[in-house]
Every structure is written in structure tokens, then in C-alpha cells.
Amino acid sequence: MIKEFRDFIARGNVMDMAVGIIIGAAFTAIVTSLVGDIINPIIGLFTGGVDFTNNYFVLSGEVPAGASLEQAREAGAAVFAYGAFLMAVINFLIVAWVVFMLVKGVNKVKDAAAKKEEAKPEAPKGPSEVDLLIEIRDALKNR
Structure with missing residues (x-):
């Protein structure tokens, strides 16, 4: 059973998915900062800070x-x-x-x-x- 689990984890699809999730989590912080710290304040200027x-x-x-x-x-x-x-x-x-x-x-x-x-x-x-x-x-x- 351990060998089957190791083979499952070592498959390309699982590793690709894991890398995608990790990169996605890191990318979320960047996009959240971009929206909250840069784009929303600009929109606030045009909408009067609504x-x-x-x-x-x-x-x-x-x-x-x-x-x-x-x-x-x-x-x-x-x-x-x-x-x-x-x-x-x-x-x-x-x-x-x-x-x-x-x-x-x-x-x-x-x-x-x-x-x-x-x-x-x-x-x-x-x-x-x-x-x-x-x-x-x-x-x-x-x-």
C-alpha cells in the first residue's frame, strides 16, 4: 500500500496540481494587494470613496x-x-x-x-x- 501511495504522489498530475495550488496561494496575496491597495483607492477617487x-x-x-x-x-x-x-x-x-x-x-x-x-x-x-x-x-x- 505504501508503494501504491508513493506511485500516486510521484505521478506528474499530482505534483503539477500541488505546485499549482502553492503558486495559486502565493499569487492570491499579490492579486489581493493589487486590488485592495492600488485599484480600489483609484476607484474610490472616482466614486467619492463609496x-x-x-x-x-x-x-x-x-x-x-x-x-x-x-x-x-x-x-x-x-x-x-x-x-x-x-x-x-x-x-x-x-x-x-x-x-x-x-x-x-x-x-x-x-x-x-x-x-x-x-x-x-x-x-x-x-x-x-x-x-x-x-x-x-x-x-x-x-x-
Whole structure:
């Protein structure tokens, strides 16, 4: 059973998946920082710093007037936090756009490298095996 497990782990697909997950986790920190530290502040300049996170409806319970979403939750009220959901959707769309642009850039670089390889002139090839056999046959005929 240990040998089967070792063979399973050593397969290329499992190792590729593990590397992908590790790189993906590291990449998540980069994309999150890009969105939170660079893109959202720029969007905030154009929208006047609008943040929907604290928009909610109180379904039941007592909440002081003007309380934030966190304060309402701490008070034990049941809240319909539509603002937090809306901000999560907006952040998802921004992250998806950033990832799309990164993948598009990587694909462009890959395509350029592939075209560069295709453009390399091939070394002249000698006659094929069939051509050589035909020449030998013709040479033997003429003897």
C-alpha cells in the first residue's frame, strides 16, 4: 500500500496540481494587494470613496441608530448585510478582471515566443530515404 501511495504522489498530475495550488496561494496575496491597495483607492477617487460594506437591514433585534454592520452583529441583531455582499461582488469582478488581464498578457508573451520559434529558418535537408533509393536503383540500372 505504501508503494501504491508513493506511485500516486510521484505521478506528474499530482505534483503539477500541488505546485499549482502553492503558486495559486502565493499569487492570491499579490492579486489581493493589487486590488485592495492600488485599484480600489483609484476607484474610490472616482466614486467619492463609496463603500457599501455597512449597508444593511435589521431583520430582528435592537440596533443603535447609525451603528455599523459590525456593531449591529455584536448587538446580536439579525441583519441582512446586502452592502457587504455587494462589495464582495465588486471585489470579485475587479479580481477577475485583473486575472484576465494578467493571463492575456502571459498568453501574448507565449504567442510571441512561439512565433519567434516558427520564424527560425530550417536547416536545409538532404534527400529523403526514398530519393536515395531511387538514385541507387537508377545507378544500378545504368550499369
